[in-house]
Amino acid sequence: MLATGSGAVQPNPAARRYATALAGGALGAALLMAVLLGPRHDFAVAVRLPMFWIKLAFVASFAAASLLAALRLSRPGLKLAWVPGALAAPVLAIWLLAAAVLVRAEAPQRAVLFFGETWNSCPFLIAMLSAPAFVAVIWAMQGLAPTRLRLAGAAAGLLAGAVGTLVYSFHCPELAPPFIGFWYLLGMLIPTGVGALLGPRLLRW
Amino acid sequence: MLRMEETSRLDAGEDRLRNLLLRGLAGDEPAYHVFLRELSAHLRAFLRRRLVRLPDEVEDLVQESLLAIHNQRHTYDAAQPLTAWIHAIAKYKLVDLLRRRAKRELLTDPLDDEFDLATAADGAAADARRDLAKLLEQLPQRQRLPIVHMKLEGLSVAETARLTGMSESAVKVGVHRGLKALAAMIRGEA
Numbered sequence: 001m002l003a004t005g006s007g008a009v010q011p012n013p014a015a016r017r018y019a020t021a022l023a024g025g026a027l028g029a030a031l032l033m034a035v036l037l038g039p040r041h042d043f044a045v046a047v048r049l050p051m052f053w054i055k056l057a058f059v060a061s062f063a064a065a066s067l068l069a070a071l072r073l074s075r076p077g078l079k080l081a082w083v084p085g086a087l088a089a090p091v092l093a094i095w096l097l098a099a100a101v102l103v104r105a106e107a108p109q110r111a112v113l114f115f116g117e118t119w120n121s122c123p124f125l126i127a128m129l130s131a132p133a134f135v136a137v138i139w140a141m142q143g144l145a146p147t148r149l150r151l152a153g154a155a156a157g158l159l160a161g162a163v164g165t166l167v168y169s170f171h172c173p174e175l176a177p178p179f180i181g182f183w184y185l186l187g188m189l190i191p192t193g194v195g196a197l198l199g200p201r202l203l204r205w
Numbered sequence: 206m207l208r209m210e211e212t213s214r215l216d217a218g219e220d221r222l223r224n225l226l227l228r229g230l231a232g233d234e235p236a237y238h239v240f241l242r243e244l245s246a247h248l249r250a251f252l253r254r255r256l257v258r259l260p261d262e263v264e265d266l267v268q269e270s271l272l273a274i275h276n277q278r279h280t281y282d283a284a285q286p287l288t289a290w291i292h293a294i295a296k297y298k299l300v301d302l303l304r305r306r307a308k309r310e311l312l313t314d315p316l317d318d319e320f321d322l323a324t325a326a327d328g329a330a331a332d333a334r335r336d337l338a339k340l341l342e343q344l345p346q347r348q349r350l351p352i353v354h355m356k357l358e359g360l361s362v363a364e365t366a367r368l369t370g371m372s373e374s375a376v377k378v379g380v381h382r383g384l385k386a387l388a389a390m391i392r393g394e395a
Contacts, residue, residue: 002241002275008232013279075280076293145277147297204301205273 014074017143018067021136025160028132029167037125037171051175054097058180059169061090062188063162070137070159073152074144087158091185098177116174119183125171126187130157130164134191138202146203153199154192161188222247223287230278245271248295255299259306266302270295340390348383351376356384 010016033039046052065086072078102110116122137156146152165184174180222243229237248267256263274294281290341349354365355376366373 002272004234007234009230009279012282014282075282075285075290076277076297077289077291078282078285145273145280145294145297147293205277 014071014140014144017140018071018137021140022067022133022159022163025130025133025136025163026167028136029129029164032129032132033167033171039170040173042173043170046175049175051177054177055169055175055180056166058090058094059162059165059184062087063159063166065090066155066158066162070141070152070155073148073155074141074146076145076147091181094177094181098181101177110178113176114178114182116176116179116183118172118174119179122168122172122174122179122183123187123190126161126165126168126184127190128164129168130160130162130188130191133163134160134195136160138195138198141203142205145205146199149200149203150196151199152203153195153197155195156199157191157193157195158188160195161191164188164191219286219288226278226281226287227283230281241271241275244274244291247291251292251295252299262302266295266298269302270298273298340387343390344383344386347371347375348379348386351379352383352387355380 040046065083068086069080069083072080072083101113105113134157137160138153141152141156165188168187174183222240225236225240225243229240245267248270249263252266252270253260253263256266274291277294281287341352344352350369351365351371354360354368355362360368362373362376365371365376369376371379
């Protein structure tokens with residue numbers, strides 16, 4: 001009989017599992033960044049710029065919203081409810097800021113604001129840095145019970161992407177909102193797509 | 206009004222089941238035992254409604270869902286409606302089953318479509334059992350018992366004799382005469 005010797009169950013294992021996964025994922029990304037890329041050389045100057053903190057706030061709030069999405073999708077019977085709105089809010093905010101910056105800029109400056117100097121490496125470096133968090137978050141989900149596997153995989157990828165981006169922002173020299181609003185987002189969408197593709201296979205139970 | 210009564214009854218059931226689960230999660234084994242028993246009845250009804258065309262799969266799926274709920278019981282959040290959680294797991298297992306079947310049916314020729322074997326045979330067997338039981342009731346006991354034990358349950362002459370307290374030859378005679386009488390009844394002579 002199933003009930004025999006079932007014993008007490010630890011309360012709220014989801015929070016603990018995700019805490020472990022995020023700590024591991026962030027640590028892995030930080031190590032990768034330190035070894036392969038290194039923090040930006042003008043770090044001491046950058047922390048005094050407001051745009052550095054705006055960028056960080058954008059990524060952090062996006063990470064928080066994707067954590068909520070992943071947590072909800074890890075449990076049977078929970079609806080996403082307002083979480084898509086919470087994901088959209090930081091994106092809309094950075095886009096508004098980007099639009100304001102682009103409108104005010106001189107025409108030749110606009111391309112510079114959008115492409116920066118690192119547009120062709122940024123999304124791929126973000127995807128690379130999100131790999132440790134991707135493995136860790138998928139592990140966390142496997143110990144829970146997602147029922148919508150493709151969506152859960154995508155949420156895991158999005159969360160991993162956000163963690164990777166958070167670490168990447170300490171290396172990345174770009175600060176222009178148009179750049180952040182496009183290339184950072186694109187970088188986060190790479191692991192999201194991978195998660196949606198692999199979710200049904202990795203998360204079955 | 207009727208609707209309100211129905212929802213309040215459902216709520217009462219939900220509250221009771223939820224209490225049992227929460228006590229079970231805290232380590233109360235007897236409560237968890239009761240929870241699983243009531244849950245299996247609930248799941249059976251839930252899945253039977255959704256598997257009308259595959260009645261033979263219901264019981265397997267009930268067991269599978271029950272096991273899944275047991276294995277995933279740590280994912281229940283006390284703030285969440287219990288039925289939503291249970292139904293999400295049962296539906297996940299249901300979709301899983303249907304997907305597996307669809308994959309299998311792509312690889313095999315569907316026997317059911319051509320012969321409708323499963324349902325027809327099921328129905329016919331049930332009909333035959335009912336008819337036979339009716340006819341057997343009309344036989345005297347010394348013929349009916351030997352037929353039931355030997356022909357339906359598959360016991361030997363010696364076992365039947367021991368069970369009924371009849372002699373072995375009386376058992377054999379009973380079977381012989383009983384079958385003759387049944388045949389006559391079926392032909393419509395009696």
